Amino acid sequence: MELDERLIEDANCYRRLVEMSFDTIVIYQDYKIVFINDTGVRIMGAPREQLLGQPILRFIPPAYHALIQERARYMFTVGKQTEPVEIEVNTMQGQTLEVEVTGIAITYERAPAVLTIIRDIQGRKRQQREMEHLAYHDSLTGLPNRRWFERHAFSLLQHAEENDRQACLFFIDFDMFKHVNDSFGHQFGDLLLQEISNRLLDDMTEHRHCIRMGGDEFALLLLDIRSEEEAFRHSERILEKFRLPFELMGIPFHSTCSIGIAMLPEHGATSYKLLKSADIALHQAKLSRNCAIMYSHHMEQHSMNVLTIISDIHQALRQGWLVLHYQPQFHMETGKLLGTEALIRLQHPDKGMLSPGSFIPVAEMTGLIVPIGRWILFEACRQNMRWLGMGMPPMTISVNIAMRQFQENDFVQSVFAALQETGMPAELLELEITESCASDTPKLEQVLHELRPLGVQISIDDFGTGYSSLSHLSRLRVDKLKIDRSFIVQMLEHERDENLVRTIISIAHNLNMKVVAEGMETHLQAHKLKGWGCDIAQGYFYAKPQKPEQIYELYGSA
Numbered sequence: 405m406e407l408d409e410r411l412i413e414d415a416n417c418y419r420r421l422v423e424m425s426f427d428t429i430v431i432y433q434d435y436k437i438v439f440i441n442d443t444g445v446r447i448m449g450a451p452r453e454q455l456l457g458q459p460i461l462r463f464i465p466p467a468y469h470a471l472i473q474e475r476a477r478y479m480f481t482v483g484k485q486t487e488p489v490e491i492e493v494n495t496m497q498g499q500t501l502e503v504e505v506t507g508i509a510i511t512y513e514r515a516p517a518v519l520t521i522i523r524d525i526q527g528r529k530r531q532q533r534e535m536e537h538l539a540y541h542d543s544l545t546g547l548p549n550r551r552w553f554e555r556h557a558f559s560l561l562q563h564a565e566e567n568d569r570q571a572c573l574f575f576i577d578f579d580m581f582k583h584v585n586d587s588f589g590h591q592f593g594d595l596l597l598q599e600i601s602n603r604l605l606d607d608m609t610e611h612r613h614c615i616r617m618g619g620d621e622f623a624l625l626l627l628d629i630r631s632e633e634e635a636f637r638h639s640e641r642i643l644e645k646f647r648l649p650f651e652l653m654g655i656p657f658h659s660t661c662s663i664g665i666a667m668l669p670e671h672g673a674t675s676y677k678l679l680k681s682a683d684i685a686l687h688q689a690k691l692s693r694n695c696a697i698m699y700s701h702h703m704e705q706h707s708m709n710v711l712t713i714i715s716d717i718h719q720a721l722r723q724g725w726l727v728l729h730y731q732p733q734f735h736m737e738t739g740k741l742l743g744t745e746a747l748i749r750l751q752h753p754d755k756g757m758l759s760p761g762s763f764i765p766v767a768e769m770t771g772l773i774v775p776i777g778r779w780i781l782f783e784a785c786r787q788n789m790r791w792l793g794m795g796m797p798p799m800t801i802s803v804n805i806a807m808r809q810f811q812e813n814d815f816v817q818s819v820f821a822a823l824q825e826t827g828m829p830a831e832l833l834e835l836e837i838t839e840s841c842a843s844d845t846p847k848l849e850q851v852l853h854e855l856r857p858l859g860v861q862i863s864i865d866d867f868g869t870g871y872s873s874l875s876h877l878s879r880l881r882v883d884k885l886k887i888d889r890s891f892i893v894q895m896l897e898h899e900r901d902e903n904l905v906r907t908i909i910s911i912a913h914n915l916n917m918k919v920v921a922e923g924m925e926t927h928l929q930a931h932k933l934k935g936w937g938c939d940i941a942q943g944y945f946y947a948k949p950q951k952p953e954q955i956y957e958l959y960g961s962a
């Protein structure tokens with residue numbers, strides 16, 4: 405074959421490759437189109453004759469002109485292929501397409517030209533956007549998620565600040581949501597979350613964003629709020645909205661919320677700091693529930709303390725710093741030792757012995773009381789069996805149970821497991837529930853209903869400080885009432901308290917309950933209570949809480 409013929413054949417072959425390419429291929433000289441392949445003709449939506457000779461920049465939005473010119477200069481001076489870049493092109497029908505272009509300087513019909521490969525990336529972009537949407541939105545409610553917040557909140561807030569607009573962040577948590585999930589199931593919980601998000605979205609504008617931060621936590625980023633008063637008014641509207649009941653699966657349902665508010669820029673100049681402040685305020689709000697609280701700087705110290713306590717508790721659980729002391733309880737009539745109450749302490753290597761008052765409230769708030777409580781239950785039963793094994797007569801062991809523990813689905817099982825594993829007879833175990841916890845009837849009734857057949861005893865702690873009626877307690881078939889120390893302290897000074905104590909004793913007896921007087925410190929108190937028929941005494945006058953070995957030393961040989 406002649407050289408010329410071979411060249412012509414090669415050229416035809418390349419031309420066919422170019423024509424058949426799925427990508428648009430355009431050659432331009434002096435920014436005018438001199439060649440376009442079939443794909444290009446189809447995509448640009450005009451006959452080839454109309455396209456040839458057209459200025460290339462006519463199809464490119466002005467925002468990209470400088471970039472295209474810069475790349476063309478680069479190709480001619482450096483003479484290299486350019487890296488792919490994503491731009492937009494306008495078709496003859498006025499449609500805008502997302503494309504990726506690569507250019508290379510060539511010689512076309514003996515003159516310098518640019519060959520451009522234009523790849524349609526609409527599909528890839530759509531997929532990318534869908535993936536992004538999935539990554540930055542919550543699938544249950546369709547709301548932006550925490551990742552979205554981390555990515556976008558900063559620039560939104562910065563923009564607001566640059567424009568001298570005050571903005572604020574609400575951190576919202578739904579009271580009792582965990583309870584809803586546990587009692588009604590996750591499907592119900594999901595429906596509730598969807599309803600919640602609908603209500604929150606109710607009065608959104610383009611300057612407001614509602615984000616699901618996770619679980620039952622939502623955030624509202626409000627970029628159109630101008631003052632603290634306005635923020636409060638808005639929070640009041642939200643609280644009001646959730647005071648109306650929901651109707652889910654035919655069940656009318658109440659779910660109030662707590663709101664923590666932080667203002668930009670006073671309570672944090674970055675989204676991270678603002679969220680932290682709103683979270684701190686939310687913790688305060690959750691203590692009272694169904695209210696909104698604005699962040700203030702003094703909360704920080706408090707929350708630092710709370711964080712330290714949380715970390716102490718975690719360490720205590722891991723390193724075995726939790727210890728139980730035991731306070732004896734005596735039969736008033738005979739003076740016989742009947743049992744002990746297990747009282748928790750945290751033996752901190754640097755801070756010394758911490759009393760329950762300093763960490764139990766935090767443990768209850770955070771749910772850490774559940775693992776702590778489980779340990780207490782096992783350890784108390786184990787200790788009681790140790791004493792029995794050392795030859796002491798059988799005694800009851802009273803264990804304080806926090807409200808949070810009762811709400812756990814496996815609470816009854818864990819009591820059962822403690823008895824089984826330690827081999828302690830159920831009659832020797834007494835669970836103390838505080839009076840305020842005893843008014844949470846439906847769940848408590850169910851738990852007591854399951855516990856009673858085991859033979860476990862129930863007593864009401866701190867009696868007199870809550871609002872439960874005695875008839876309600878007798879319906880729960882409680883075994884003992886422990887009169888709160890505050891009444892015992894005051895009964896000799898205030899006649900009203902004396903009457904109260906005497907009345908409690910007599911009604912409790914009528915209802916077949918025994919009475920324990922807590923916090924007896926003097927002989928006179930003991931004498932009086934004995935006279936009024938109080939059954940059991942627990943107080944410093946008789947004995948303080950002690951280490952287990954002291955209990956054995958003092959009462960082991962009796």
Ligand code: C2E
Pocket residue numbers: 731746747748759760761764780803804805806836865866889922923924925942943944945949
């Ligand atoms: P509580 O269950 O009413 O326990 C009685 C508290 O009164 C104990 O304080 C005890 O040392 C104290 N006390 C007893 N007699 C006297 C007295 O004559 N005078 C005075 N001033 N105090 C007396 P403690 O050990 O500091 O416990 C305080 C509270 O912490 C307990 O009140 C209970 O609500 C909680 N707590 C203690 N241990 C546990 C536990 O294991 N689990 C849970 N959930 N809470 C616990």
Ligand code: MG
Pocket residue numbers: 745804836865
């Ligand atoms: Mg107690």
Ligand code: MG
Pocket residue numbers: 865866886888889922
């Ligand atoms: Mg008490």
